[in-house]
Amino acid sequence: MSRIYPYAGFWRRAIAFLADTLLAAVPPAVICLPLMFWQGLAMSRAEGTDAAGVHLAALVIIYLLWQVLAIISFWLYFAWQESGPRQATFGKRLLGIKVVGSDGGRIGFGRATGRVCSKFLSYALAYLGFIMAACTNRKRALHDYIAETYVVRADFSAGDDLPDTPKHLVWLAVLTALAALLFTFGMISTIINAEATAEPELSGRASVRLLQLASQRSLLAQPLEENGFTFHRNMDGYRAIRNTEAGYALYLPPGGNKVCCEELSGNSCTFTGIEACY
16 A cells, blocks of 8 residues: 655645746736836837937836846745745645645744745756656755755644655656756757847948948048958948858948848858848
């Protein structure tokens, strides 16, 4: 006959955490969403770039305020309730589970705060710290180990036994490897996306600069290097050649007012955001 353990299962904990995260997100959203909507509306009605810039700066400040309030709300929501008389958040109460210390009793606000802070480490490890609750002894997540806590059924009483449970270290190793692969893939994707976003911005600035220099011909009597481009003028027009392996040039014909992209060394102009020359 299989033994019945007092610990909460992984999926029960996961559902409770999802519900609690949504509830903790409500107060900062209620405060900041109307402010962002109001500033966005004001920016759309603003006349002139200076006024629009002021509203854009206000939007950024409100967004940063939202993030700060979200962290504070998350902290107080979990720490206050898990250290309270019921030892559980609303989500945990709904699922019939609670948090206890190493003695099986109620934890203090300081330990509950440490437990909350430890969850951010689990986020940084591609959620591996949360997944540990499915594979480790006594079904403990990373923040349980750090804060010396356990998540148990609501009918658990201080002084009850906290027995060992079967461990699934092979699965934990597999999940760790998968988390590492996902983290690596995510970092590579972030770098690639950042580069893909940066190039259109650089080429756009170079296009504007090329138009400025073309209006002042004396400034292009000699090649000029700026921001990774070499600007020069000859009989058939004006060019800004990219000084990297990207392999393209921006071209402005004499008397023209539209810059196009010339493909060099077999490279494509697609990623520049500038229309190719024909």
